[in-house]
Amino acid sequence: MRKIFLFLPLVLVTLNLNAQKIHLIADAPQRAEAEKHFTVKYIINTVLEGNVTPSLSGLDGFEVVNGSYVSNTSSTTITNGKVVSSNNTVFTYVFMVPKGGVYTIPCLTIKTELGEYYSNPLPITILEKKMIPQ
Numbered sequence: 590m591r592k593i594f595l596f597l598p599l600v601l602v603t604l605n606l607n608a609q610k611i612h613l614i615a616d617a618p619q620r621a622e623a624e625k626h627f628t629v630k631y632i633i634n635t636v637l638e639g640n641v642t643p644s645l646s647g648l649d650g651f652e653v654v655n656g657s658y659v660s661n662t663s664s665t666t667i668t669n670g671k672v673v674s675s676n677n678t679v680f681t682y683v684f685m686v687p688k689g690g691v692y693t694i695p696c697l698t699i700k701t702e703l704g705e706y707y708s709n710p711l712p713i714t715i716l717e718k719k720m721i722p723q
Contacts, residue, residue: 611635613706615694620714623689626654631680631697631708636661642700643680647710650692656682689717
């Protein structure tokens with residue numbers, strides 16, 4: 590009976606870690622200049638391992654200049670004895686749009702062994718060069 594009680598906390602901790610809800614969000618500027626490069630980061634709140642396949646959809650008007658660059662970040666904060674840890678995988682792309690207008694930043698789809706994840710669409714205003722104050 591004592592062995593069951595020692596094993597139970599380990600099972601509960603494991604179930605809690607596997608129950609984490611995974612989110613993929615896009616982070617980008619609200620405005621950029623036509624024909625200038627700007628960076629978009631797609632952040633997923635877990636460290637991805639194994640076969641990971643990112644793909645962009647809806648590239649209408651966008652040119653991919655560089656990317657994807659992949660990085661992993663981890664942080665741990667201890668406040669009043671409470672430990673909070675976060676692990677992220679970041680996919681970074683550099684885009685360019687040749688003409689001014691309002692666009693939607695392409696969504697990123699990530700296929701992993703855990704499933705498929707989709708980023709949020711983000712609007713961006715591309716300003717013509719002559720509209721940028723000097």
